[in-house]
Amino acid sequence: MSMPTIKHVRAFTVRGAGADYHDQGDGHWIDDHIATPMSKYPDYRQSRQSFGINVLGTLVVEIEASDGSIGFAVTTGGELGCWIVEKHLARFIEGAKITDIEKIWDQMFNSTLYYGRKGIVINTISGVDLALWDLLAKVRGEPVHALLGGPVRDELSFYATGARPDLAKQMGFIGGKLPLHHGPAEREEGLRKNLELLGEMRNRVGDDFWLMYDCWMSLDVEYATRLAKAAHEEFGLKWIEEALPPDDYWGYAELRRNVPRGMLVTTGEHEATRWGFRMLLEMECCDILQPDVGWCGGITELIKISALADARGKLVVPHGSSVYSYHFVITRHNSPFAEFLMMAPKADEVVPMFNPQLLDEPVPVNGRMRASALDAPGFGVRLNPEVKLHRPFPR
Numbered sequence: 001m002s003m004p005t006i007k008h009v010r011a012f013t014v015r016g017a018g019a020d021y022h023d024q025g026d027g028h029w030i031d032d033h034i035a036t037p038m039s040k041y042p043d044y045r046q047s048r049q050s051f052g053i054n055v056l057g058t059l060v061v062e063i064e065a066s067d068g069s070i071g072f073a074v075t076t077g078g079e080l081g082c083w084i085v086e087k088h089l090a091r092f093i094e095g096a097k098i099t100d101i102e103k104i105w106d107q108m109f110n111s112t113l114y115y116g117r118k119g120i121v122i123n124t125i126s127g128v129d130l131a132l133w134d135l136l137a138k139v140r141g142e143p144v145h146a147l148l149g150g151p152v153r154d155e156l157s158f159y160a161t162g163a164r165p166d167l168a169k170q171m172g173f174i175g176g177k178l179p180l181h182h183g184p185a186e187r188e189e190g191l192r193k194n195l196e197l198l199g200e201m202r203n204r205v206g207d208d209f210w211l212m213y214d215c216w217m218s219l220d221v222e223y224a225t226r227l228a229k230a231a232h233e234e235f236g237l238k239w240i241e242e243a244l245p246p247d248d249y250w251g252y253a254e255l256r257r258n259v260p261r262g263m264l265v266t267t268g269e270h271e272a273t274r275w276g277f278r279m280l281l282e283m284e285c286c287d288i289l290q291p292d293v294g295w296c297g298g299i300t301e302l303i304k305i306s307a308l309a310d311a312r313g314k315l316v317v318p319h320g321s322s323v324y325s326y327h328f329v330i331t332r333h334n335s336p337f338a339e340f341l342m343m344a345p346k347a348d349e350v351v352p353m354f355n356p357q358l359l360d361e362p363v364p365v366n367g368r369m370r371a372s373a374l375d376a377p378g379f380g381v382r383l384n385p386e387v388k389l390h391r392p393f394p395r
């Protein structure tokens with residue numbers, strides 16, 4: 001079979017929720033006084049949108065092959081991502097064979113090294129990479145997980161991230177990850193409130209349900225150690241997530257040595273590429289790696305990150321990212337469960353994570369998802385035609 005070539009790549013942006021899942025309306029739990037590295041400034045403490053967490057918007061990458069097939073993917077990247085795709089990366093994509101995924105990745109990464117490596121450039125590369133996997137799998141008429149070696153289990157089980165672990169338990173999830181509300185700038189009173197909320201949730205969910213704290217890069221080693229010790233000893237906190245800024249590998253290593261035995265340190269959603277994750281692994285920074293497949297370099301890079309972790313006996317439980325994670329997690333022994341981000345404003349019902357941008361996006365039922373829910377070609381999702389796309393740099 002002669003493989004089609006790539007005719008066009010197009011990049012669009014969209015405002016409002018979707019892949020930029022922090023871009024929500026008022027009153028959403030995800031923007032309600034969550035501790036961040038900006039919490040030391042009182043003006044930026046109550047809302048993450050106040051410091052611009054939602055400025056980027058969604059990036060939609062669409063790749064059309066010579067046989068008319070179209071692959072696409074969504075990630076966070078907005079207009080800046082569109083510029084990178086249309087003005088720079090398109091030259092490595094258009095004209096290539098649809099099977100040239102590894103070569104295209106290498107060319108995109110190496111040609112942007114002088115201004116890229118991490119952040120928005122790697123988000124954009126991830127978006128192109130995911131669209132390429134979607135296209136190849138669609139042309140083959142198979143789900144992406146089949147191209148990755150096929151499922152190693154019949155279903156995925158999920159923990160839920162959101163403000164209501166108690167409701168997540170009723171909905172069948174295996175655990176609940178709370179956002180941390182108060183950072184070091186809110187001193188002892190903030191620490192007490194953080195522990196109180198955890199205690200209240202522990203009372204509601206009972207002893208066996210996993211409870212975790214997501215600290216979104218907001219703490220220092222000293223505070224994180226105190227929080228971890230008290231939260232684990234008093235309320236059985238299972239893991240402390242992203243306690244420190246992503247560049248503080250030394251701090252993570254120290255924190256991991258400090259936390260009580262049996263408690264896990266997790267991080268990685270703002271880390272990227274095999275080299276970034278190699279640092280986390282070699283410096284013994286954490287127990288679970290949490291790459292976001294839309295930000296770490298795409299599926300092509302996640303395969304490598306996962307192999308590095310596997311060789312060291314570490315788990316990879318990707319951050320959010322819906323179908324782009326599910327197709328990977330179902331194929332890997334060292335990814336035994338997945339995250340589901342509760343995007344309902346009150347975290348009281350299951351809604352698709354990338355709502356409203358995608359159609360056919362599967363969601364967990366009773367905290368689980370059958371592998372057969374992922375059997376449609378590609379990543380199995382469609383763009384919602386009612387969500388209008390904007391192409392800022394048409395060629």
Ligand SMILES: C[C@H](O)[C@H](O)CC(=O)C(=O)O
Pocket residue numbers: 030034161178179214216269319320339341
């Ligand atoms: C809840 C966290 O602050 C963030 O919005 C999501 C996240 O880090 C995660 O799902 O993990």
Ligand SMILES: [Mg+2]
Pocket residue numbers: 214216241242269319
């Ligand atoms: Mg997190």
